[in-house]
Amino acid sequence: MSNHQTVTGIQAKPQEITLSPSFDQSPFSIQPIGDLLCFSHLRWNFVYQRPQHLLSRASQHYRIWFWEEPVMDEHAWLEVRPLSPRLHVLVPHLPHGTNEETSHCLQRRWLNEWRLQEQISDFIAWYYTPMALAFTEHLRPRLTVYDCMDELSAFQGAPPRLREWEKQLMERADLVFTGGISLFEAKQSLHPAVHAFPSSIDTQHFGQARQDLDDPADQQRLPFPRIGYSGVIDERLDVNLLRQLAENRPDWQFIFLGPVVKIDPATLPQGPNLHYLGMKPYDALPAYFSNWQVAMLPFALNESTRFISPTKTPEYLAARLPVVSAPIRDVVRTYGTCGLLWIAETAEEFETAIDEALKYQNETAWHQVDTQLSQQSWQQTWKAMHSLLENHLQQAAVPAVYRN
Incomplete structure (x- = not known):
């Protein structure tokens, strides 16, 4: 009973x-x-x-x-x-x-x-x-x-x-x-x-990623450098771009956190450097972010992305991750001048931007980003x-x- x-x-x-x-x-x-x-x-x-x-x-x-x-x-x-x-x-x-x-x-x-x-x-x-x-x-x-x-x-x-x-x-x-x-x-x-x-942004929560947190178990085996995406995996992602980017750079590891919804998982590109780790608890995200080198927003440009304002953009930045994004209007207009956002559309442009982001060091830019995040x-x-x-x-x- x-x-x-x-x-x-x-x-x-x-x-x-x-x-x-x-x-x-x-x-x-x-x-x-x-x-x-x-x-x-x-x-x-x-x-x-x-x-x-x-x-x-x-x-x-x-x-x-x-x-x-x-x-x-x-x-x-x-x-x-x-x-x-x-x-x-x-x-x-x-x-x-x-x-x-x-x-x-x-x-x-x-x-x-x-x-x-x-x-x-x-x-x-x-x-x-x-x-x-x-x-x-x-x-x-x-x-x-x-x-x-x-x-x-x-x-x-x-x-x-x-x-x-x-x-x-x-x-x-x-x-x-x-x-x-x-x-x-x-x-x-x-x-x-x-x-x-x-x-x-919950700066306190995602700021934990700056403290060199322990690598989560399902990510520990992956080599570096790591380029990550966190969020819903659906029709808004440019799967052709991801496929080509992974093929062009087999030495980079592409990590995806989040549920697959509204699309057939079989349509997602597969490869030895593409890793779909599933949806993670909110509490666990800083540990994953702490062990990435670059974050990305590889969105397709279509009606479903025309008005989006991705929550992950400020979360990545709060975690001290440089961001490479498709030219999503609200991302560009809000963070386009922060010095830690690269805009790319094609696989070749993403590759060049990620390569630059991996090498980029600018404490002044990070200070300016932190000031901006403190106001939102x-x-x-x-x-x-x-x-x-x-x-x-x-x-x-x-x-x-x-x-x-």
């Missing part, structure tokens, strides 16, 4: 805390002042990135309920996984073969039951995916936020109705945040309150976002007759 608490198909499932290691996890440092319901296309235990950084910090001020997309199971139930006293992940489990309409009906019902059970009536709705509107249209939050971290409609396998749902979400949203400057420029004419919040922490980003939230809530609470 299960010892999980079950309420109308809702099960609470305890799990260890998985907040950022350098984040203050004290559950009672600040009293929560409300609830924040987040609807995400990304899973909490996937690659640790923007949603986790921001909402871990948001849990200082709100109870966070992180609603993920459904997973297939033998029966229908809602998993409730507490990560801390103020942060819970909710995962709908649906029977195999459940159609879209039934999925939306079940999620709407579970959401209503969970809100009633937890007495959640005065809350903020925070969206990462417009598709969640299909089962949340009935909600009447005090404030609706759309944190548009990517142009999801340009990604492989995007739902056909995503653009339609995004248009509706933009109409409902009180505030729109974007994950980069290019994305801000694309969205600013669509809403009166769009704010750019590009990728930030996740804590500062959340503080600015929270200020906008609070200002909007306070303004909404003032009767219209008293507003300027």
Whole structure:
């Protein structure tokens, strides 16, 4: 017999805390002042990135309920996984073969039951995916936020109705945040309150890589020099470039950390100097970075990379890794003059740039990069976002007759 608490198909499932290691996890440092319901296309235990950084910090001020997309199971139930006293992940489990309409009906019902059970009536709705509107249209939050971290409609396998749902979400949203400057420029004419919040950095965490950390076991056997990539491995990577680069430089080791999604792993280039080590815990990344010589962003130039602002760029730099990147607009405009970023497009250009980066020594450039990174922490980003939230809530609470 299960010892999980079950309420109308809702099960609470305890799990260890998985907040950022350098984040203050004290559950009672600040009293929560409300609830924040987040609807995400990304899973909490996937690659640790923007949603986790921001909402871990948001849990200082709100109870966070992180609603993920459904997973297939033998029966229908809602998993409730507490990560801390103020942060819970909710995962709908649906029977195999459940159609879209039934999925939306079940999620709407579970959401209503969970809100009633937890007495959640005065809350903020925070969206990462417009598709969640299909089962949340009935909600009447005090404030609706759309944190548009990517142009999801340009990604492989995007739902056909995503653009339609995004248009509706933009109409409902009180505030729109974007994950980069290019994305801000694309969205600013669509809403009166769009704010750019590009990728930030946990400098303390990735700065550990500068301390000559022990080489992880699955990397120890690899020769040097090592050129690394960390992140999701999907249609955005230029596999032809990687294949040619690895063939041109058999003396270099190319290391990839991250899950393979939306593409067939068999399509990835293979070779004795190409190493796919899989997804690693956030805590483990500094040790890998500490034993690389150069980091790279070998993205293809297509619709799926047009608006991206890779989180890994500042993380590499915080780890004191020179970076060679494809000409991604937000990477170039943010770090193009730092002296530690090389821009390349072809395999030959990547080879030349990596060769230069391996030999480059410039303490002045590193000092300038550190100064830049100190101004773009996740804590500062959340503080600015929270200020906008609070200002909007306070303004909404003032009767219209008293507003300027």
